[in-house]
Amino acid sequence: METILKITNLNKIFNKHLHAVKNVSFEIKKGNVYGILGPNGSGKSTTLGIVLNVVNKTSGDFEWFGGKSNTHNALKKVGAIIERPNFYPYMTAKENLELVCKIKGTSLSKVDEKLELVGLLERKNDKFRTYSLGMKQRLAIASALLNDPEILILDEPTNGLDPQGIRQIRDIIRIIASQGTTILLASHLLDEVEKVCSHVVVLRKGEMLYQGSVHDMIENNSFFELKSDDKEQLKLALQNHPSIEKIEEEEGKVLVYLKQDIAAKDLNSYLFEQKIVLEHLVKRKNSLEEQFLELTKN
Amino acid sequence: MKRLLSIEFQKIWKNKASRVLLLAYFVLLSFIALIASIKFSIGTFEIRIADQGIFNFPYIWHFNTYIASLFKIFLAIVIVSMMANEYTYGTLKQNLIDGLSKKEFILSKFLVVGTFAVASTLFVFVMSLILGYSFSSYNEMGIVFSDLEYLLAFFVKLTAFFSFCLFLGILVKRSAFALGFLFIWFIGENIFYWLVKFVILGGDDKHKNFGDTMIRYFPMESMSNLIKEPFTRLSAIKTIETTIGGAKVAKDYSVHFSEISIALLWAFIFILTSYYILKKRDL
Numbered sequence: 001m002e003t004i005l006k007i008t009n010l011n012k013i014f015n016k017h018l019h020a021v022k023n024v025s026f027e028i029k030k031g032n033v034y035g036i037l038g039p040n041g042s043g044k045s046t047t048l049g050i051v052l053n054v055v056n057k058t059s060g061d062f063e064w065f066g067g068k069s070n071t072h073n074a075l076k077k078v079g080a081i082i083e084r085p086n087f088y089p090y091m092t093a094k095e096n097l098e099l100v101c102k103i104k105g106t107s108l109s110k111v112d113e114k115l116e117l118v119g120l121l122e123r124k125n126d127k128f129r130t131y132s133l134g135m136k137q138r139l140a141i142a143s144a145l146l147n148d149p150e151i152l153i154l155d156e157p158t159n160g161l162d163p164q165g166i167r168q169i170r171d172i173i174r175i176i177a178s179q180g181t182t183i184l185l186a187s188h189l190l191d192e193v194e195k196v197c198s199h200v201v202v203l204r205k206g207e208m209l210y211q212g213s214v215h216d217m218i219e220n221n222s223f224f225e226l227k228s229d230d231k232e233q234l235k236l237a238l239q240n241h242p243s244i245e246k247i248e249e250e251e252g253k254v255l256v257y258l259k260q261d262i263a264a265k266d267l268n269s270y271l272f273e274q275k276i277v278l279e280h281l282v283k284r285k286n287s288l289e290e291q292f293l294e295l296t297k298n
Numbered sequence: 299m300k301r302l303l304s305i306e307f308q309k310i311w312k313n314k315a316s317r318v319l320l321l322a323y324f325v326l327l328s329f330i331a332l333i334a335s336i337k338f339s340i341g342t343f344e345i346r347i348a349d350q351g352i353f354n355f356p357y358i359w360h361f362n363t364y365i366a367s368l369f370k371i372f373l374a375i376v377i378v379s380m381m382a383n384e385y386t387y388g389t390l391k392q393n394l395i396d397g398l399s400k401k402e403f404i405l406s407k408f409l410v411v412g413t414f415a416v417a418s419t420l421f422v423f424v425m426s427l428i429l430g431y432s433f434s435s436y437n438e439m440g441i442v443f444s445d446l447e448y449l450l451a452f453f454v455k456l457t458a459f460f461s462f463c464l465f466l467g468i469l470v471k472r473s474a475f476a477l478g479f480l481f482i483w484f485i486g487e488n489i490f491y492w493l494v495k496f497v498i499l500g501g502d503d504k505h506k507n508f509g510d511t512m513i514r515y516f517p518m519e520s521m522s523n524l525i526k527e528p529f530t531r532l533s534a535i536k537t538i539e540t541t542i543g544g545a546k547v548a549k550d551y552s553v554h555f556s557e558i559s560i561a562l563l564w565a566f567i568f569i570l571t572s573y574y575i576l577k578k579r580d581l
Contacts, residue, residue, distance in 0.1 A: 014580070052395045054581040072399035080395045086388035091312045102305050103396045143396075 002030040003066055004151050004182055005051060010060035012046050020046045022206040023060070028151065028184060033177050035193035036186040037292055038203035044186040045083060047203070048155055052080055076104050079144030080153035085136040089129035093120055093139055096128055097146060104147045114142040118172055134165030141172055151182040158189060194288040204296045218285050224256040224267060227280030237274040253280065302406035303413065309380065310410070316376045323372035327421055330365050331429055350532060353433035356445035360528045360551065362426045363452035366418065367525060370456055373414050374463045378476045381407060381467025391581045404573045407464055415456040419449055451524040451553040458521050458565040465568035468575055487516045520560040526551050
C-alpha cells in the first residue's frame with residue numbers, strides 16, 4: 001500500500017526545555033482513516049504542525065508521498081485545518097475559497113461544489129465574520145477539500161461546537177471517508193474516532209504509546225465479568241488458572257483480565273470442574289474510551 | 299509571480315480600510331497640483347507659488363518627489379496592517395498549510411512593496427510631466443529629462459521604507475505596535491545622533507563630521523537623506539536669503555550613488571531578516 005506520510009523519530013523541544021514531541025514515529029498509508037488520540041497538551045497539534053510546515057522540528061524526519069516532492073509542494077496535495085478556522089473576516093466565503101484556490105494552484109471551479117458539500121452554498125456571498133462557529137468550521141473543511149486532497153488532516157474539527165454542529169461535521173467526515181480519501185483526525189471524541197477510524201496513534205506527553213488498528217487495540221484486551229455465590233472460592237480457583245493475569249472486584253462482580261485469550265465456554269467448564277457454578281458470565285472488551293484512559297493513565 | 303501578486307492584491311483590495319488608504323494616497327498625491335493655485339502676500343508683494351519656479355524642469359523632479367514622499371505613511375499603514383493581519387487572523391499559518399512556502403510568502407509581500415513603489419514613482423513621473431509642461435518656463439527635451447535621478451531616489455526611498463515597515467510588521471505582529479515602533483525608532487535614531495555628536499564627542503567642530511557621517515548609515519536617516527529638502531534651493535528663497543544674510547549658503551542637493559546603495563542595502567537586510575524570522579518562528 002502506498003505510504004502518504006512517514007514520520008521517523010520526530011522530536012520537538014520548545015524554548016529549550018519543553019519537550020512537546022518525543023521520538024514519535026508512524027506511517028500513514030493510503031486509504032485508511034487514522035485517529036490521533038491524546039489528552040490536551042500531548043503533542044498532537046505540534047506533530048501535525050511540524051508535518052504541515054508551520055512548526056520547526058528539533059530533530060527527526062518526516063517525508064510526504066515517499067519523499068518525491070518537497071514539503072510545500074506536497075502540501076498542495078494535502079487538505080488541512082488546524083485548531084480553528086483561519087480566514088480573512090472581511091472577505092466572503094466564496095472569495096476566501098478562491099484565494100485558497102490561487103494558493104493551491106487549482107481551478108476556481110471547485111468552489112461551488114465544495115460549498116455545496118458542506119451546505120454553505122446559499123451563504124457563499126456573506127462575509128466570513130458573519131458566520132457562526134459551526135459554519136466557519138464547515139467552511140474550513142470545504143477549503144481543505146478544494147484540491148481534492150490525497151489526505152485530509154483535521155485537528156479537533158468539532159472543538160467548541162454544539163451537538164448539531166458536531167453531528168454535521170461527523171456526517172461530512174463520514175461522506176469524505178466513504179469516498180476513499182485518507183483522513184488523519186486528531187480528536188478527544190473517542191466514540192467518534194472509534195466509529196470513523198480504522199487506525200489509531202495514541203500520544204501522551206509527547207510520547208507515542210500505541211500505534212495500530214482500532215480493532216487490535218480493543219481486541220487485545222478482552223476480559224470476563226463473573227459472578228458466583230461463593231466469591232472467595234471463585235477467586236481461589238481463578239488464581240490457579242495459567243492464562244489469567246489479574247483479578248479485580250467491582251460492584252459485586254469479579255473482573256478477570258487475561259494473559260492470553262480463552263474462550264468463554266472453556267473458562268466456564270474449567271470453573272465447573274472446580275465445582276463452582278456461575279450465575280453471571282460475560283466476555284467483554286474495553287471500549288476505545290476505557291482503553292484510551294487505561295493507556296494514558298499516569 | 300503573477301499568482302503571488304493576484305493573491306496579495308485580493309487580500310489588500312477586499313479590505314475596506316486598505317482600499318480607502320490606497321485611494322486616499324493617490325488622491326493626495328494629485329493634490330500636489332493644487333500647490334499651483336496657492337497665493338500669499340509678504341508685505342506688499344503678492345506671491346503666486348506656481349510663478350516662483352517650483353514647477354520648472356528639472357527642479358520639479360526634486361520638488362515633487364520630495365513632497366510625494368511625505369505621503370508615504372499611508373502606504374506604510376497598508377503594508378504594516380497587511381502583515382499584522384496575517385498574524386491576527388491566523389491566515390499566515392493557513393496560507394503555509396495550504397501550500398505557500400515561507401519564501402513565497404515573503405516574496406509575495408515584497409512584490410507588494412515593489413508594486414507600491416513602482417506605482418508611486420510612475421504616478422509622480424506622469425503628474426510632474428503634466429504639471430511641468432503646464433507651468434515650466436523651459437520645455438526643451440534635454441532639460442525636461444535631466445535630473446531624473448530624483449525619481450530613482452524616490453523609488454529606492456519608498457522601497458527601503460516599505461521594506462522596513464514589512465519587517466516591523468513581521469517582527470511585532472500587531473499593526474498599532476509596529477507603527478509605534480517605527481516612530482520610536484525614528485526618535486531613537488535622532489537621540490542617538492545627538493548623544494554621539496554633542497554628549498560623547500562634545501559637539502566641537504573637530505568631531506562634528508564623525509557624528510554626521512555616522513547617521514547617514516542609519517536606516518531612517520539614510521532613507522530621508524536620499525532626497526534633500528528642496529525649499530532652500532528655490533530661487534525666490536535664495537534671493538531672500540542673500541538679501542537678509544548677505545552670503546549664499548552652499549548646499550549639495552544632488553542624489554548620490556552612495557546614499558542609494560546604503561538605502562538599498564537596508565531594504566535587502568530588512569527583507570532577509572524578515573525571511574529569517576519567519577523561518578525560525580513556530581506559528
